[in-house]
Amino acid sequence: MIFRQLxxxxxxxxxxxxxxxxxxxxxLIDPVREQVDRDLKLVGELGLKLTYVFDTHVHADHVTASGLLRERTRCTVASGAGGAACADLQLHHGDEVRVGPSIFFRVLATPGHTDDSVSYLLEDRVFTGDALLVRGNGRTDFQNGSASQLHDSITRVLFSLPDETLVYPAHDYHGHTVTSIAEEKRYNPRLAGQSLEEFIHTMETLHLPKPQRIDVAVPANRACGRTPAPPPQGH
Ligand SMILES: N[C@@H](CCC(=O)N[C@@H](CS)C(=O)NCC(=O)O)C(=O)O
Ligand SMILES: [Fe+2]
Structure with a gap:
């Protein structure tokens, strides 16, 4: 298997x-529109052919490259059901997606950061989007986010994976690249030794500024990053 983190x-x-x-x-999982040339160049250099793009959720902070990649490569776009209407595959918990004869992804519904958030399990690793970050987790204050739902997704769904499972998040703001289920059970400050009530209180008192690009990014991402043409002007 070929694996790269960008x-x-x-x-x-x-x-x-x-x-x-x-x-x-x-x-490609969670490609960014501004990086489409970088990513396609790497795909070509490694002798690969892009057959799928997976998004973990409708992103609020950047625009996905999924639609552009679909136009350029005819790949299939997949994402969590109910998020991006433009996706070819609307995925549900337990679905499997096969990429070539030896690569199987299992879809895990992990809502809470957003209501459409999914994680993708591949053998010994899981791509968690913004549900579970390294020593953190995604915020829950927009796109039908829910702290109690996110707590359930992390503690019941993700923490029941084997301890050695490697966790690859969609974002990191502190210089980390990867973690494991065991590490997050033990050292995640929002979860280790914290009750559900404490977790909800933490999430409700973060008071983060809203993402700078949210008003553009969310509608664009519901259209796979291909912003719909503006309606015709009346005369
Ligand atoms: N400053 C960033 C904020 C990005 C942001 O809010 N990221 C979301 C993920 S879409 C998050 O959950 N961040 C968690 C955190 O900042 O702790 C922006 O303006 O885009
Ligand atoms: Fe996000």
Missing amino acids: FDSESSTYTYLIGDASTGQAV
Whole structure:
């Protein structure tokens, strides 16, 4: 299996490239629109052919490259059901997506950061979007976010994966790249030794400024980053 972690420093977003070495089929998880040329160049250099793009959720802080990649490569776009209407595959908990003969992703519904958030489990690693970050978690104050739902997604769904499972998040703001389920159970400051009530209180008192690009990014991402043409002007 070919695996690469890419970073967009403007939005602190991680994009992941996973490829099947035997057939060359590949998937990009959470590609960023401004990085589309970088990502396609790497896909080509590694002898891969993009067959899928997976988004973990409708992002609020940057615009996805999924629609642009679909136009350029004819790949299939997949995302959590109910988020981006433009996605070819609307994924539900327990769904499996095969990329080449040897790569199977299992979809885990992990709502709470947003209501459409999913994680993708691949063998010994899981791509958690903004549900679970390294020593943190996504905020829950927009797009039908819910602190209690996120707590359930992390503690019941993600923390029931094997301890050694590697956790690859969609963002990091502190210089981390990867963690594990065991590490987060033990050291995540919002979860380790914290009750549900304490977690909800923490999330409700973060008072973070809203993402700078949210008003543009959310509608654009519901259209896979291909902003719909403005309606015709009346005469
Ligand atoms: N300053 C960033 C904020 C980004 C942001 O709010 N990121 C979300 C993920 S979409 C989050 O959950 N951040 C968690 C945190 O900042 O602790 C921006 O304007 O875009
Ligand atoms: Fe997010």
